[in-house]
Amino acid sequence: MQLELLNDQGQAASKLEAPDTVFGREYNEALVHQIVVAFQANARQGTRAQKDREQVKHSTKKPFKQKGTGRARAGMTSSPLWRGGGRIFPNSPDENFTQKINKKMYRAGMASIFSQLAREGRLAVVESLKVDSPKTKQLAAKFKAMNLDSVLVIADQVDENLYLASRNLANVLVVEPRYADPLSLVHYRKVLVTKAAVDQLKEMFA
Secondary structure, three states: OEEEEEOOOOOEEEEEEOOHHHHOOOOOHHHHHHHHHHHHHHOOOOOOOOOOOOOOOOOOOOOOOOOOOOOOOOOOOOOOOOOOOOOOOOOOOOOOOOOOOOHHHHHHHHHHHHHHHHHOOOEEEEOOOOOOOOOHHHHHHHHHHOOOOOEEEEOOOOOHHHHHHHOOOOOEEEEOHHHOOHHHHHHOOEEEEEHHHHHHHHHHHO
């Protein structure tokens, strides 16, 4: 699989030969959907809590007499049928939303995403991405020259200058290969991978 190698102006300068095991696989939509959903589910904290009819703060007094009102019988206002009453099956604060994904499935799904991005022209390679100082303006000008407004950068090494310069840019995320996740790959319009990071991705997902 050949990937575009961009210059500083964002133009395709040449082609880079990349391994087909990572960038030339067939697109498996079901598998990609599964790993994206699992990634989002595993990020949930599960700390929400609701009260049942025992825990909700209500009077235990009968709201009205049993007969003669024409209304349905009611014992107390904490009933789940009443507005403000307890829940029948409340969510507990220790709810577990995690989903297990096998390593082989995860590697195959990530490789499928990289391959589809390459086919759609949303993935490109750059020699390196560095800034001389931790200035957001300097990095923003570099992305503007490359005509990039929504980009995920996978760099082989994120130094302090690059991290500080990128963290305040909207629609820009700079990560190392080990921190690349399926949701970010799908979300951003363009994915830039440094030349040295291609070899790291090969080791991780081939």
